[in-house]
Amino acid sequence: MAYKIPLLKFVITYTNLFLYRLTKNVIIAHIIVDKAKHIRFALVGCGAIANKHVTAIGRLDNASICGACDIDPKAAQTFQQKYGIPAYTDAQKMIEETDPHVLNILTPSGLHGDNIMELMKFNRNFVVEKPFALTLSQIDKILEECDKRRIKIFVIKQNRFNPPIVKLKEALDKGRFGKLVLATVRVRWRRDDKYYKEKPWRGTWAYDGGVLTNQASHHIDMLIWLMGQVESVMAKTATHLADIEADDTGVAILKFKNGALGVIEATTAARPKDLEGSVSVLGQKGTVVVGGFFMNELQTWEFEDKDEQMDADIWKNYSKVPAVAAWNHTEFFKDVIESLIYDKQGLVGGIEGRKSVELIHAMYESVETQKEVFLSFIPKRCRLGVIK
Numbered sequence: 001m002a003y004k005i006p007l008l009k010f011v012i013t014y015t016n017l018f019l020y021r022l023t024k025n026v027i028i029a030h031i032i033v034d035k036a037k038h039i040r041f042a043l044v045g046c047g048a049i050a051n052k053h054v055t056a057i058g059r060l061d062n063a064s065i066c067g068a069c070d071i072d073p074k075a076a077q078t079f080q081q082k083y084g085i086p087a088y089t090d091a092q093k094m095i096e097e098t099d100p101h102v103l104n105i106l107t108p109s110g111l112h113g114d115n116i117m118e119l120m121k122f123n124r125n126f127v128v129e130k131p132f133a134l135t136l137s138q139i140d141k142i143l144e145e146c147d148k149r150r151i152k153i154f155v156i157k158q159n160r161f162n163p164p165i166v167k168l169k170e171a172l173d174k175g176r177f178g179k180l181v182l183a184t185v186r187v188r189w190r191r192d193d194k195y196y197k198e199k200p201w202r203g204t205w206a207y208d209g210g211v212l213t214n215q216a217s218h219h220i221d222m223l224i225w226l227m228g229q230v231e232s233v234m235a236k237t238a239t240h241l242a243d244i245e246a247d248d249t250g251v252a253i254l255k256f257k258n259g260a261l262g263v264i265e266a267t268t269a270a271r272p273k274d275l276e277g278s279v280s281v282l283g284q285k286g287t288v289v290v291g292g293f294f295m296n297e298l299q300t301w302e303f304e305d306k307d308e309q310m311d312a313d314i315w316k317n318y319s320k321v322p323a324v325a326a327w328n329h330t331e332f333f334k335d336v337i338e339s340l341i342y343d344k345q346g347l348v349g350g351i352e353g354r355k356s357v358e359l360i361h362a363m364y365e366s367v368e369t370q371k372e373v374f375l376s377f378i379p380k381r382c383r384l385g386v387i388k
């Protein structure tokens with residue numbers, strides 16, 4: 001008889017656990033991830049950036065792309081032919097047949113919010129391309145729903161993984177700059193009318209926004225990540241060369257909560273070619289500039305107080321992003337996979353991804369009101385993400 005009691009306990013425990021999981025079925029996704037230690041990603045959207053995801057995930061041993069979907073049958077078919085990955089025109093069918101752990105949202109920016117909310121019922125984790133979504137109200141709904149369902153969401157900010165940026169952040173965290181004085185980001189890129197006309201969603205308020213929302217969202221994220229919370233911003237934008245609704249040029253001055261000032265300078269009207277994508281941080285005891293095209297090359301590393309270990313190998317080992325296609329996207333995915341398998345906090349979760357969208361809205365609000373905007377705030381006059 002005695003042996004039956006542990007058996008009964010076992011049955012009751014597992015029946016309860018099973019029923020609990022049925023009601024909170026989202027937990028199942030994490031448990032499967034944990035056991036598998038191999039993450040299956042599925043792509044929602046088979047456009048330009050999908051190619052990068054294939055390259056980036058393709059070089060990882062503990063991950064694969066199990067499926068893809070696109071509402072455009074031609075895009076789905078081309079993708080399947082190119083990569084031999086099953087592609088669908090219906091997301092539900094893709095999820096049912098390929099059972100992914102993560103859905104990568106690679107649709108036009110103005111669709112990210114609706115796409116995520118529609119797919120939420122399948123209880124999969126999300127990776128979403130930048131920017132997270134175009135309105136803060138959508139982002140807040142997504143964060144609440146993910147939290148309720150214990151779904152993880154990650155926003156792609158691959159430049160945070162660039163080696164010179166990683167070292168710059170380390171120097172900031174160590175306090176090597178002393179009092180922070182000024183931080184500047186610059187985007188001086190060329191995007192001509194051909195680029196904007198190629199995809200009808202580009203440059204529209206409803207589906208993209210301008211240079212601040214699209215190209216500079218990486219640099220705006222960087223500024224906040226490195227310098228901390230923004231207290232206020234004042235901005236101006238213009239549409240100089242591109243035939244689009246939103247801005248092709250924008251500038252802003254910022255004040256950070258730590259007292260430092262900041263400058264954002266962004267344009268897609270650089271001619272005749274791309275010039276730079278850079279970030280510089282100046283403090284009482286040091287200056288670092290990371291430039292190149294996508295904050296990928298260390299240009300200045302100067303500190304009054306030396307740190308033998310850090311300074312010795314900075315130029316040799318950390319001054320450049322390796323010249324390998326989609327290298328920093330791969331680093332981003334490694335972080336996502338670690339977070340899922342070991343249930344750790346990822347570097348760019350949903351709350352992190354929200355910050356740059358909030359600042360972008362504050363900049364547009366300042367443009368509309370011609371006033372300094374103090375954060376946090378509720379957007380009233382922004383056209384970004386508004387479908388007419």
Ligand SMILES: NC(=O)c1ccc[n+]([C@@H]2O[C@H](COP(=O)([O-])OP(=O)(O)OC[C@H]3O[C@@H](n4cnc5c(N)ncnc54)[C@H](O)[C@@H]3O)[C@@H](O)[C@H]2O)c1
Pocket residue numbers: 044045046047048049050069070071072075091106107108109111115129130131156158199214
């Ligand atoms: N991280 C980066 O550096 C980076 C670089 C480029 C683009 N992006 C971002 O990636 C996103 C996509 O950009 P892109 O250049 O690949 O756009 P794209 O227009 O080339 O591709 C988008 C694809 O999504 C498909 N689509 C639209 N609605 C869909 C739906 N409901 N379900 C499935 N598919 C759908 C379209 O048919 C299209 O094929 C944008 O948000 C952009 O900002 C990020």
